[in-house]
Amino acid sequence: MISKRVIPDDFKENGTDKSYDEVFALICRNIRVQISGSRFVYFIDTDYVMDTTKGYRYENLTPAYCKVLHIGLNGLKYPLEEVTDGFCRSYNSVLDHLILLADRIIAELEPYGTRMERQRRWFERLKNEPVEGFEEAIQRMLFVNQIFWQTDHRLTGLGAWDFYLDEYYQRELAKGSLTKTEAHEILKDLYRVLHHNYEYKSNMLKGDTGQIFVLGRSDEQGNYICNDLTYLFIEAMKDVQQSEPKCLLRVNKNTPRSLIETALESIATGIGAPLIANDDVVLPELIRFGIDAQDACEYGTSACWEPLIIGKSSSLNNMTVLNYLKALDNLLKRERLEDIKTFEDLIDKYLVYLRRNLKAVKRVLACHRFQYNPLLSVFTEDCYEKKTDVSWGGARYHHVGITSVAMGNLVDALFNIREFVFERQIYSLYDVKKILIQNFEGNESLRKELKAKASRYGTDEEEISNLVNRITACVSEEIEGYRSYLGGRMKTGLSGSAYMDAARNFGASFDGRKAGEPFTVHISNEDNDGFTEIVGFASQLKYGAGRFNGNVVDFMVSPDFIHNNQDKFVDFLMACIRKGFFEMQMNVVSSRQLLEAREHPEKFPNLIVRVWGFSAYFKDLPEEYKDVLIKRALKNEGLAS
Amino acid sequence: MTQNRLMITNIQRMCFHDGPGIRTTVFTKGCSLHCPWCSNPENLSAVPEHYERDGIQGTYGQEYKTEELVKTLLKDRDFWGEDGGVTFSGGEALLQAGALEEVLKRLKELGVHTAIETALFVPEENLRGVLPYIDYGIVDVKVLNPAVCKEVLGGKLEFYRKNVRLFYDSGRLKLFRVPCCREYTFTEENKRLLKEFFREYPNVPVQLFAIHSLGEKKYRSLGRTMWKAGEMEQESLEKYCRELKECGIEAEVIRI
Numbered sequence: 001m002i003s004k005r006v007i008p009d010d011f012k013e014n015g016t017d018k019s020y021d022e023v024f025a026l027i028c029r030n031i032r033v034q035i036s037g038s039r040f041v042y043f044i045d046t047d048y049v050m051d052t053t054k055g056y057r058y059e060n061l062t063p064a065y066c067k068v069l070h071i072g073l074n075g076l077k078y079p080l081e082e083v084t085d086g087f088c089r090s091y092n093s094v095l096d097h098l099i100l101l102a103d104r105i106i107a108e109l110e111p112y113g114t115r116m117e118r119q120r121r122w123f124e125r126l127k128n129e130p131v132e133g134f135e136e137a138i139q140r141m142l143f144v145n146q147i148f149w150q151t152d153h154r155l156t157g158l159g160a161w162d163f164y165l166d167e168y169y170q171r172e173l174a175k176g177s178l179t180k181t182e183a184h185e186i187l188k189d190l191y192r193v194l195h196h197n198y199e200y201k202s203n204m205l206k207g208d209t210g211q212i213f214v215l216g217r218s219d220e221q222g223n224y225i226c227n228d229l230t231y232l233f234i235e236a237m238k239d240v241q242q243s244e245p246k247c248l249l250r251v252n253k254n255t256p257r258s259l260i261e262t263a264l265e266s267i268a269t270g271i272g273a274p275l276i277a278n279d280d281v282v283l284p285e286l287i288r289f290g291i292d293a294q295d296a297c298e299y300g301t302s303a304c305w306e307p308l309i310i311g312k313s314s315s316l317n318n319m320t321v322l323n324y325l326k327a328l329d330n331l332l333k334r335e336r337l338e339d340i341k342t343f344e345d346l347i348d349k350y351l352v353y354l355r356r357n358l359k360a361v362k363r364v365l366a367c368h369r370f371q372y373n374p375l376l377s378v379f380t381e382d383c384y385e386k387k388t389d390v391s392w393g394g395a396r397y398h399h400v401g402i403t404s405v406a407m408g409n410l411v412d413a414l415f416n417i418r419e420f421v422f423e424r425q426i427y428s429l430y431d432v433k434k435i436l437i438q439n440f441e442g443n444e445s446l447r448k449e450l451k452a453k454a455s456r457y458g459t460d461e462e463e464i465s466n467l468v469n470r471i472t473a474c475v476s477e478e479i480e481g482y483r484s485y486l487g488g489r490m491k492t493g494l495s496g497s498a499y500m501d502a503a504r505n506f507g508a509s510f511d512g513r514k515a516g517e518p519f520t521v522h523i524s525n526e527d528n529d530g531f532t533e534i535v536g537f538a539s540q541l542k543y544g545a546g547r548f549n550g551n552v553v554d555f556m557v558s559p560d561f562i563h564n565n566q567d568k569f570v571d572f573l574m575a576c577i578r579k580g581f582f583e584m585q586m587n588v589v590s591s592r593q594l595l596e597a598r599e600h601p602e603k604f605p606n607l608i609v610r611v612w613g614f615s616a617y618f619k620d621l622p623e624e625y626k627d628v629l630i631k632r633a634l635k636n637e638g639l640a641s
Numbered sequence: 642m643t644q645n646r647l648m649i650t651n652i653q654r655m656c657f658h659d660g661p662g663i664r665t666t667v668f669t670k671g672c673s674l675h676c677p678w679c680s681n682p683e684n685l686s687a688v689p690e691h692y693e694r695d696g697i698q699g700t701y702g703q704e705y706k707t708e709e710l711v712k713t714l715l716k717d718r719d720f721w722g723e724d725g726g727v728t729f730s731g732g733e734a735l736l737q738a739g740a741l742e743e744v745l746k747r748l749k750e751l752g753v754h755t756a757i758e759t760a761l762f763v764p765e766e767n768l769r770g771v772l773p774y775i776d777y778g779i780v781d782v783k784v785l786n787p788a789v790c791k792e793v794l795g796g797k798l799e800f801y802r803k804n805v806r807l808f809y810d811s812g813r814l815k816l817f818r819v820p821c822c823r824e825y826t827f828t829e830e831n832k833r834l835l836k837e838f839f840r841e842y843p844n845v846p847v848q849l850f851a852i853h854s855l856g857e858k859k860y861r862s863l864g865r866t867m868w869k870a871g872e873m874e875q876e877s878l879e880k881y882c883r884e885l886k887e888c889g890i891e892a893e894v895i896r897i
């Protein structure tokens with residue numbers, strides 16, 4: 001985590017922690033209300049933050065912002081006669097204190113007189129009335145968002161604001177009280193206020209905030225639905241040129257070309273967004289997994305790319321990381337290698353070890369219990385009806401997810417072993433084990449040879465996708481029976497943010513990677529002859545049986561390549577959707593620019609790059625992340641040595 | 642005699658420059674010319690060649706059976722859309738006319754849009770055989786003074802001219818492309834000759850591009866050095882492009 005949380009002493013009494021209700025009340029009563037010059041009131045008092053360090057915290061979720069649009073805060077409460085237990089009391093207490101906070105804001109706005117008259121009215125109305133206008137709707141959802149940050153819900157997502165706001169936008173357009181150009185300006189201000197507290201909101205690296213708008217959608221019949229705001233959200237993001245918030249665009253094969261063009265124009269500026277998710281592939285898998293079809297149509301993602309049902313899910317999609325190389329490493333270190341006579345034997349044994357690793361993952365996850373969280377319960381559907389906190393199963397869905405790393409390294413390593421051990425018989429498996437333990441010392445020429453081979457992961461040769469599908473099917477089988485303490489199932493995917501962290505203390509691998517060097521990033525391959533190949537590969541992968549927890553094809557694209565071929569690139573993206581990728585993101589950078597920015601950061605203060613699933617300022621990244629990006633860009637441009 | 646193998650050096654997927662739409666470009670090995678600015682030295686000799694690059698050794702050139710090649714190309718079919726398809730480039734693809742004809746025929750049977758980029762310094766029958774199976778012809782236009790052409794490129798201009806006419810009359814010649822370098826193709830004399838030449842073929846647009854040194858690494862990998870051309874000014878290209886347009890010739894400057 002980037003910024004340390006400041007937790008005041010008030011939250012303890014005689015050394016013991018106060019209850020959730022007491023702490024939440026203190027927060028609403030005591031945080032500093034800050035009014036800035038913006039049209040929106042939005043602030044986080046970073047010196048007075050809820051302590052979420054004990055137990056398993058909720059993060060990486062998107063609250064049901066829309067709950068506050070059609071009704072005031074008072075209307076969300078349980079009527080007195082229905083307050084039957086402690087949960088109902090906590091639930092009402094949260095809402096009472098939100099009203100108290102709204103009153104404090106109103107009082108602070110008072111001295112500003114007519115200048116902040118509108119804002120004062122919005123907060124007045126927040127207590128008991130539904131939203132009337134476009135800006136008011138935004139203000140309400142911002143209020144919800146800020147309280148989530150204040151209570152240290154990390155990586156709080158934003159959700160489908162193009163849909164939540166459409167009703168108010170249309171109403172005001174019809175009335176003549178708003179124009180499209182004004183809406184565009186308002187959205188730019190929205191991006192700006194959400195960019196405040198950038199560091200506080202960053203999780204592992206600066207920029208990793210999880211603030212993501214999810215735009216566009218499909219209905220159950222496969223029709224594509226978008227509106228003016230879908231376009232405006234992307235255009236506003238492009239215009240403000242900040243690293244975040246960012247957006248994800250859901251598409252299907254019926255998405256209008258003009259929307260893809262708008263998305264590409266934004267991507268081409270280098271901001272790394274929108275990330276694109278393909279409903280034609282994602283939706284059927286969600287439904288097959290047991291998610292209600294209508295709910296599935298409302299999916300968003302946790303922070304980066306793991307699908308979740310906005311406002312209806314209460315569990316985490318990145319509980320832990322599965323390192324695909326680990327089982328191979330275990331096998332080489334523990335198995336009687338002379339018994340492995342063929343490549344098939346090797347794969348069979350690999351799967352045995354993989355299952356063992358997954359069993360360990362399941363054991364660890366089974367121990368997790370989430371923290372009591374009435375605030376999240378207020379903004380999660382079904383908790384009210386069930387009178388149950390999210391941590392006791394109040395939400396509709398509680399499926400948990402794990403991410404993964406190193407599938408690319410594993411596949412390359414396995415095929416290299418096939419060639420060097422079983423086909424050319426230059427080495428035995430014992431030799432391979434020794435070479436890896438010694439980190440290629442004394443075998444530098446072999447390492448170079450392995451490194452120089454074009455990576456086969458991400459090529460559309462059938463044997464590659466067959467192997468990957470076989471391995472992930474084994475994972476599916478193993479996690480099939482898992483149930484969390486709330487009855488949630490487990491999901492997995494081929495994307496993960498830990499390609500650096502998980503690799504740091506991991507030994508060498510037979511793809512030519514030395515100990516500690518980073519793993520490959522998501523579904524990527526800079527050795528490919530064209531982007532069509534990796535999309536072809538992604539379309540051959542199986543995403544069913546829980547394998548949909550984020551599967552991002554990740555490209556490096558040089559800015560010239562897009563700028564000189566904008567039209568054809570749109571054709572390409574549309575063909576990709578039809579072909580069937582799951583998700584896709586692009587880093588539009590040139591190696592020349594990155595190299596220069598590393599030397600002279602002062603000249604590129606606003607250069608934005610895509611890191612794992614978020615955008616960040618290049619200057620803010622640790623050196624090792626900069627190196628990975630530069631290496632990938634050089635390779636993509638055919639300039640790597 | 643039909644040959645059923647094609648010697649190629651690369652299959653480049655997702656090309657945006659070698660014809661309409663999104664294309665897959667096949668680079669064939671072997672060329673009848675030796676242009677000083679050539680950026681594909683690995684495509685000059687018709688036989689496989691050993692190379693060493695950054696300490697790694699390998700071979701340029703791999704033979705593909707025609708069926709195998711077609712199968713590989715079809716992997717990108719879903720990306721080609723209505724106007725995209727396959728382009729053959731080189732080297733000089735027409736030097737392997739027999740095998741090329743087979744591949745093209747097969748692609749046409751499958752309804753694939755086909756294109757060729759050629760320098761056209763080949764025997765006329767090589768072109769005649771494949772012509773019915775080509776939808777989109779891109780013809781390079783280089784040095785148009787016969788003596789300089791013979792001396793510098795090593796090709797007989799009269800063959801070239803005859804082939805261009807044949808291609809044009811078939812209605813399948815869709816684009817001229819000129820690699821511009823100050824020393825040979827962009828001299829005052831050649832610019833004049835080019836203009837006259839383009840006038841002979843109405844309605845064929847022209848693309849001009851400055852030659853580049855991207856092939857340098859490949860030269861080094863073969864133990865050769867690349868010829869160093871003088872700097873080409875983008876503005877001089879633009880100016881000539883305007884001149885062509887003033888003569889009613891559809892022209893543009895592209896970046897490769």
Ligand code: SF4
Nearest residue numbers: 672674675676679732
């Ligand atoms: S025709 Fe093309 S491949 Fe042949 S030498 Fe000239 S530039 Fe090189």
